[in-house]
Amino acid sequence: MKKLIAIPVALFVLSNISCLKREETYTPIIYHGSLQEVSISPSDPLVELAGEKKAFVYLPPGYDSTDTLTLYPVVYLLHGYGGNYRFWQDFEDISEIADYLISTWEIRPIILVMPDGFNLLGGSFYTNSLAPDSTDVFGRFEDYITNDVVSYIDNNFNTLDSVSDRGIIGISMGAYGAMRLAFKHPDVFHAVGAHSGPVAFDDFIEEDAGGKTLTEWVKLGLMAENGGRIPCPIDTLGNPVRPIPDPDRPLTSMLFAMAGAFTPRISSNFADTLNYDFMPILKVGDSYKGVLLPFDTLFSIKLDVWDVWSREADIVHLAEENKDAILQNDLKIYFDCGYKDELYLTSQAETLHNELESLGIPHQYEIFHDGAGYPPDRFPAGHGTHLYLRVRKSLDFVVNEIKGEGPPAQFIPPY
Amino acid sequence: MRWIRGGMMFLLFLPVVLRGGGFALEGVGPRALSLGGAYRSLAQDWSAIYWNPAGLAFAERPSFTLSSAFVSPMSSVILRTGLLGYDGGYPLKFRVNSAPQTFPIPSGGGVFPFNYYTSFGVGMSLFVPFGLGAKWNLYDPPIGFYEPGFEPDPPFPKHDWESKIEVVSLFAGIAGKIGRHVSLGVSFGPSFISADLQRVDLIDLASIDSSATYGPVQYRYLPLIVRVKGSGRTYGISGGVMVSLLQDRLRFGLSALSYRSADLSGDYNLHLYLPKNDAIAAQLTDPSEKFLFSGNVMSSKGDVKVSLTLPVVMGGSVSYQVSPKWLFAVGAEKTTWSVLKDIPLDFQGGLDPMGQPLQNYSLPMRWKDTWRFGGGLEYAPSPIVAMRIGVTSDQTPIPEETFTPLLPDIGKKVGVNIGLRYKIKGRLLLEGRYEFLRADQTTFSGLKDVDGDGSPDNMPGDYTLSVDTFEFGITWGF
Numbered sequence: 001m002k003k004l005i006a007i008p009v010a011l012f013v014l015s016n017i018s019c020l021k022r023e024e025t026y027t028p029i030i031y032h033g034s035l036q037e038v039s040i041s042p043s044d045p046l047v048e049l050a051g052e053k054k055a056f057v058y059l060p061p062g063y064d065s066t067d068t069l070t071l072y073p074v075v076y077l078l079h080g081y082g083g084n085y086r087f088w089q090d091f092e093d094i095s096e097i098a099d100y101l102i103s104t105w106e107i108r109p110i111i112l113v114m115p116d117g118f119n120l121l122g123g124s125f126y127t128n129s130l131a132p133d134s135t136d137v138f139g140r141f142e143d144y145i146t147n148d149v150v151s152y153i154d155n156n157f158n159t160l161d162s163v164s165d166r167g168i169i170g171i172s173m174g175a176y177g178a179m180r181l182a183f184k185h186p187d188v189f190h191a192v193g194a195h196s197g198p199v200a201f202d203d204f205i206e207e208d209a210g211g212k213t214l215t216e217w218v219k220l221g222l223m224a225e226n227g228g229r230i231p232c233p234i235d236t237l238g239n240p241v242r243p244i245p246d247p248d249r250p251l252t253s254m255l256f257a258m259a260g261a262f263t264p265r266i267s268s269n270f271a272d273t274l275n276y277d278f279m280p281i282l283k284v285g286d287s288y289k290g291v292l293l294p295f296d297t298l299f300s301i302k303l304d305v306w307d308v309w310s311r312e313a314d315i316v317h318l319a320e321e322n323k324d325a326i327l328q329n330d331l332k333i334y335f336d337c338g339y340k341d342e343l344y345l346t347s348q349a350e351t352l353h354n355e356l357e358s359l360g361i362p363h364q365y366e367i368f369h370d371g372a373g374y375p376p377d378r379f380p381a382g383h384g385t386h387l388y389l390r391v392r393k394s395l396d397f398v399v400n401e402i403k404g405e406g407p408p409a410q411f412i413p414p415y
Numbered sequence: 416m417r418w419i420r421g422g423m424m425f426l427l428f429l430p431v432v433l434r435g436g437g438f439a440l441e442g443v444g445p446r447a448l449s450l451g452g453a454y455r456s457l458a459q460d461w462s463a464i465y466w467n468p469a470g471l472a473f474a475e476r477p478s479f480t481l482s483s484a485f486v487s488p489m490s491s492v493i494l495r496t497g498l499l500g501y502d503g504g505y506p507l508k509f510r511v512n513s514a515p516q517t518f519p520i521p522s523g524g525g526v527f528p529f530n531y532y533t534s535f536g537v538g539m540s541l542f543v544p545f546g547l548g549a550k551w552n553l554y555d556p557p558i559g560f561y562e563p564g565f566e567p568d569p570p571f572p573k574h575d576w577e578s579k580i581e582v583v584s585l586f587a588g589i590a591g592k593i594g595r596h597v598s599l600g601v602s603f604g605p606s607f608i609s610a611d612l613q614r615v616d617l618i619d620l621a622s623i624d625s626s627a628t629y630g631p632v633q634y635r636y637l638p639l640i641v642r643v644k645g646s647g648r649t650y651g652i653s654g655g656v657m658v659s660l661l662q663d664r665l666r667f668g669l670s671a672l673s674y675r676s677a678d679l680s681g682d683y684n685l686h687l688y689l690p691k692n693d694a695i696a697a698q699l700t701d702p703s704e705k706f707l708f709s710g711n712v713m714s715s716k717g718d719v720k721v722s723l724t725l726p727v728v729m730g731g732s733v734s735y736q737v738s739p740k741w742l743f744a745v746g747a748e749k750t751t752w753s754v755l756k757d758i759p760l761d762f763q764g765g766l767d768p769m770g771q772p773l774q775n776y777s778l779p780m781r782w783k784d785t786w787r788f789g790g791g792l793e794y795a796p797s798p799i800v801a802m803r804i805g806v807t808s809d810q811t812p813i814p815e816e817t818f819t820p821l822l823p824d825i826g827k828k829v830g831v832n833i834g835l836r837y838k839i840k841g842r843l844l845l846e847g848r849y850e851f852l853r854a855d856q857t858t859f860s861g862l863k864d865v866d867g868d869g870s871p872d873n874m875p876g877d878y879t880l881s882v883d884t885f886e887f888g889i890t891w892g893f
Contacts, residue, residue, distance in 0.1 A: 022489065025552055026509040090694030091631060093559030100505045100558060342629060371632075372497025373862050373871065378619060379632065388559065388633040389504050 030103045031061035035095050040115065040152045046129075047139040050120045055085050055149065057157065058095050060102050060109035062407075064158075071158050073165040073402040074111045075395070076145070076189075078174030080384070081123035081254050082245065085116040087171075092388055101392065107399040109407050111157055115149045117141055117177060120282060121291075122245030122253050125261035126170075126177025127313065137264035137289050138281075145177070146185050163329070167398035169193040171387055173257075175335065176315065183318045186329035191401035193394030194335035196383045198258075198343070199315040200351035205301050212301040217344055218251070219299045225249040229297060232273045238283025256281070259291035262313040263305050266290075316355045323359050332401035333363035334394055338381035345383070364397060442466065443522050445482060445846040445886045449834025451789025451805030453732040453746030455668035456657065460890070461524035464588045467655035467670040468600030471526060471590035479525040482846075482888030486518045489883075490549060490823040494876040496862060498617065499557035499633055502876075507555045513823065514550035514574060548579035551820050553874075554615045559633050561691045567712050571688060572613075572640060578821040579611040584651070596660060602653045608677055608723070609646035614821055616641055616870060618687065623769065624704055634695075634708070638688045639768070643760070645681025645721050649674050664736040674725035680718070687713040687768040717765025717773070721758060726751040730787075745790035752782040752812035779866045782812040791832070803834035803848070811854075816863040819874045826857040828880065842892040850884040 036057045047053060060072065077094065079087035088094040094112065101107045117124045119138050126145055129138035154161040168189045170178035175197025182192035198204075206215050213219070222230065230252060231242040245253040260281070267278050268287045275296050280288030294305040311317055319326070333356070337349035346367060353365040368390060370376040379385070444462030447454035455467040461480045463470035490513040494502040502508070554575045561567070583606065590600025617636040620627040627635065655670030691710030699705045732746025757777035765773045791805030807830040813822060834848035856879045862871035 022512055022515050024514055025511045027507055028509075030507075086694065090692070093633070096558040096563070097505060371503065372495075373503060374497070374632065374635075375869075378621065378628070378869070379635065380629065382629045384631070385629055386632050388631055392505070 028100070028104045030099055032099050033058055033060045033063065033095060033102070035059075035089060038152070038156070040149050042139070042144045042148050044136060044140040044144065046136050047119075047141060047144045049139060050118055053116045053144070055116060056089055056112075056114040057153070058098055058112035058114075059157070060111065061099065062109065063111075068158055070407055071160045072109060072111045072407070073167070073399070074113060074153060074157075074159050075167040075169060075398055075402075076149070076178075077112055077114045078117060078126060078145075078168065078170035078177045079114070080170075080172030080174050081257060082247075082250070083123075084118040085114050088112075088114045092391060094391070097388070097391065098395070101395060106392075107395055110399055110402075111153070111159060113149065113153050115145055117145070117174065119257075119260070121257040121260040123173045123257045124177075125173055125258060125313075126181060127261035129261055129264045131265055135266060137266060138260050141261075142181065142184070146181055146188050150188065163187055164190045165402050167191040167193070167402050169195075169391070169394045169398055170197065171195045171384060171391075172197060173254075175199070179315045179335070180313075180318060182331055182333070183315065183322045183326060186322070186325050186331040189331070190329070191332035191398040192334070193398045195387060195390055195394065196337050196341055196343075196345055197315070197335065198345055198348060199335070200348035200355070201309055201314040202316070203344075203348045203351055205306070210300060212303070212306070214295055214299040214301070215344070221251040222255075222299070225252050230276065230279075230293075232279060234280055234283065234288075236270050238288075244281060255293065256291055258309070258313075259293050262309050263292040263294070264289070265292055316352055319352070319356060319359060319361060323361065326361055332397070333361065334365070334397040335363070336366040336368050336390060336393070338368045338383060338386065340376070340380035340382050342383050366393075443482070445834055445848040445888050446793075446803065446836065448850065448886065449803035449805050449832045449848040450744050450791030450793060451746070451807045451830075451832060452748065452787065453734065453744035453789050453791055453805070455655065455670050455730055455732040455746055456666040456734040457732070457742075457744060458668070459526075461526050463526070463590075463600070464524060464586045464602045465653070465672070467657055467668045468588040468602040468653055469590050469598040469655040469657035469668065469670070471528075471588055471600050472592045472598035473657065473659065474526045474528045477525065477527045477893040478890050479523070479893075480888055480890040481523040482521070482886065484520040484522075484884055484886035486520060487516070487883045488518075488549070489513065489515075489879075489881050490820070490825075491879045492551075492553075492820060492823075492874075492876040494553070494874065495858075495860060496871075496875055498862075499636060500554045500560075500615075500617070500638060501874075503557070504633070505558050507558070508553070511551060511553055513820070514552070516548075516550065548577065548611075549820060549823055550574040550578075551576040553820060554638060556638060556688065556690075557633050561710060562693065565691045565710055567688055567691075567710055569686065569712060571638070575613070575615045575638075575640065576820050577611070577613040581609045583607045586651070586653070588653075596658055598657045600655050600657075604651065606649050606651055606674065606677075607646070608649065608679060609644075610679065610681075610721075611642075611644045612821060613640065613642040614819065615639065619869070620707065622869075624707060626704075634690045634692070637690070640684075640686040640688070642684040643681065643719055643721070644683075645679035645719060647677050647679035647721075647723075649677035649723075649725065651675070666734045667731070669729075669731040671727060671729035673727045677723040677725060679721040679723060681721070682716060683719045683762065683765065684716045685714060685768050689713065713768035715766050715768045715770075715773075718763040719765070720761040720763065722761075723758060724754045724756075726754050726784075740795050742793040742795075743790075744793075746788070748787045748789075750785050750787070750812070753784045755780045755782040755812070757781075777866070779817050779872050781814050781817050781865060783810075783814060785810040785812045795836075799838045801836040803832070803836075805832040805834070806830065807832070807852075815859045815873060816865045817872050818859050819872075820878075823878060823880060825878045825880050826854045828852055828854040830882075844890040844892065845887070846890070847885070847887040850882070850886075852880075852882040852884070854880040 077088045124141035128140040128142045168178045175194035178192050179194050182189045233244045244256045276293040280290035282289040292305045337346050356363050368381045443465050458466035458470035459473035497503045586602045586604035588602030592598045616639045618639050620635050651674040653672040658667040692708045696705045696708040728750045730748030734744035760776045762773040767773050787809045789807035793803045795801035809828045811824045830852035832850045837845045858877045859875045863873045865872050
């Protein structure tokens with residue numbers, strides 16, 4: 001009788017043993033870094049016209065502020081137009097993405113810095129807003145990032161402070177900024193990643209029988225937003241009329257912001273607003289701070305203004321102008337754009353790619369399509385829709401190109 | 416006129432066995448399965464009700480059997496969907512194993528040949544519920560879906576994909592010989608079915624708020640936990656013929672088993688999990704849009720009716736007693752799973768978590784007919800002991816287009832059975848078997864939408880399946 005009971009019991013136990021030992025899932029262990037909010041005062045007080053300048057700083061898992069022997073490379077993340085230093089964390093959960101990539105050994109432990117490029121016009125394009133006589137109009141944001149922010153980070157955190165340990169990534173206006181700063185300062189940044197950037201300004205204009213004019217989609221967008229003529233943002237007393245930035249007129253606001261970066265002016269002649277020769281933004285004493293728009297009321301291009309945009313601001317031109325420095329410093333370049341960018345920037349990425357090829361500047365470039373499981377008709381690869389996924393590529397690229405002496409990628413400090 | 420042998424009231428508890436979580440009729444009886452299921456020509460014990468009722472006419476003495484199998488399926492998957500929360504973006508799982516489970520499957524019955532008793536035989540019934548299925552922890556909300564430290568209420572279930580199917584069958588059979596060599600038999604009875612299924616569907620946020628079309632991709636797919644439970648009853652009938660030649664050394668058997676369609680009724684529960692992002696919510700002005708980023712869980716429940724079409728199982732086998740010690744058998748079986756094209760779900764006018772009427776839905780299955788082949792050898796060196804070995808080769812009815820981990824019956828499966836019989840004191844028989852079943856690792860690639868409703872109907876990935884089964888039975892002869 002005992003045998004009759006023992007045999008089935010033994011069989012039952014045996015059948016369960018292999019199940020008991022089995023783990024259900026193989027999961028990565030995610031170590032968590034920390035996010036600090038810091039104030040970084042600019043040398044130029046006009047940078048803080050729109051408010052105090054803060055930044056988020058992501059410190060990787062295991063970061064110990066007292067351990068000054070363990071130093072980390074740094075990647076700067078630039079936000080887009082209308083955003084601020086909080087963008088990358090609030091909308092793209094960048095600290096969690098970084099935790100994941102570091103914990104799974106995909107990238108080495110790094111410090112991420114998210115500075116503030118917001119200004120009075122909604123976005124600085126990370127440019128020194130200077131009138132032709134070098135008067136500072138809306139703030140020297142290029143200097144703020146490359147000097148003030150970089151110095152602050154290197155002085156207050158355990159960073160590897162050589163150019164080979166510094167990268168920069170941006171989205172939209174931030175992509176423009178990343179490219180601009182990297183091309184003009186390849187002695188500051190060793191690797192750049194850019195998503196959906198306006199990087200070939202000539203694609204904003206087209207030629208017809210009447211000469212150069214804004215492209216159709218820009219014209220239609222401006223007309224739809226303004227009902228015809230673009231109103232002056234303020235009146236002669238400086239009171240807001242249709243102020244910039246305006247959430248209901250994003251295209252208009254962005255063009256003003258670009259003009260504020262590339263062709264700002266200080267003038268006292270309000271009459272110049274008639275043909276967009278001067279559009280005031282802010283009354284300062286008896287004068288006005290404002291911008292020159294590169295087109296007139298019929299959207300015809302004003303060649304003298306456009307020449308400044310094209311010659312001094314356009315990324316394609318900056319690549320040509322800084323080619324020797326870029327090659328000498330071996331700047332690493334990655335950029336992409338969604339194939340259904342709502343701002344029609346796909347062609348600009350292609351233009352920049354062709355230009356870099358012709359200049360012999362090595363780079364990686366991608367027109368981003370849909371991902372598996374995301375049908376393109378319902379999930380268009382637009383301006384920022386897939387940034388959560390795309391930033392993995394740019395972080396992979398930039399971090400792996402930073403060949404510093406920091407902790408090796410496989411090292412995850414134990415808690 | 417020769418005596419009509421056989422014919423008995425025979426009540427058999429007949430489980431429908433899920434092989435490794437797959438929904439496939441396997442069979443019953445340690446001897447039958449030890450011989451690779453090639454038993455339609457040999458069945459003359461209690462399991463003849465399932466294999467071939469005609470075999471009841473060849474039973475030599477009354478007997479009663481209790482048997483139980485312990486099935487331990489192991490499935491695993493490396494998903495290849497690209498969908499956030501599964502393996503897209505920043506996957507939080509690499510290889511996923513189905514939750515360890517062992518399923519006890521009891522069965523039993525009695526056989527009473529007419530020529531032993533002058534009165535009609537009476538059988539005994541046994542109702543023992545059991546369950547088979549699969550449990551998976553496949554999905555987690557992607558990183559960034561919730562703010563750090565936030566937990567939804569109710570929390571996201573650990574086992575988000577679950578299937579549990581229980582079937583209890585109660586058959587009676589009768590058979591009679593025509594002449595000395597041929598018998599015909601029939602069995603019939605009710606089957607009681609209960610099913611409890613849960614899975615994660617991903618709802619496009621843009622289907623709720625069209626302005627989300629150009630929104631961040633990590634918030635576009637909202638996980639919806641769908642749980643459907645139902646039970647019902649159906650009836651089955653089986654008929655067969657058995658031929659015995661060469662003094663019972665060569666035997667042939669053919670049989671077919673058919674079930675009436677089953678109507679199950681039960682209830683559904685739906686939980687839609689919304690993301691939590693205060694920064695995005697602050698940017699939105701419409702209160703209903705703000706709510707979509709509140710981290711809340713929206714729920715609904717109601718009644719559901721399910722209609723299930725069951726296949727016909729038909730097959731045959733040949734056996735040959737090579738010598739008093741050696742027996743050889745081979746067989747084949749076809750199951751007409753192609754009748755399972757869709758499973759209509761009638762939500763009885765219930766509501767979804769957004770308060771909208773639920774559309775009745777046909778779950779696409781598009782299953783295929785399957786063939787199973789098997790064979791075995793039995794070596795009985797003495798009347799007390801016998802050893803058996805059998806092999807089966809089985810297909811899956813589930814096509815790539817509708818394959819999901821709910822029923823992880825993948826590819827071609829090969830099983831090897833070894834069995835043992837031991838007779839105690841002349842009337843007590845112990846039988847046992849062990850089955851080792853494996854399927855080749857199978858890769859399903861690409862999300863498929865076979866019904867064009869915008870939602871994928873399959874789950875691509877690299878799947879493995881193995882099943883270990885121990886079974887034993889005890890028979891009392893009278």
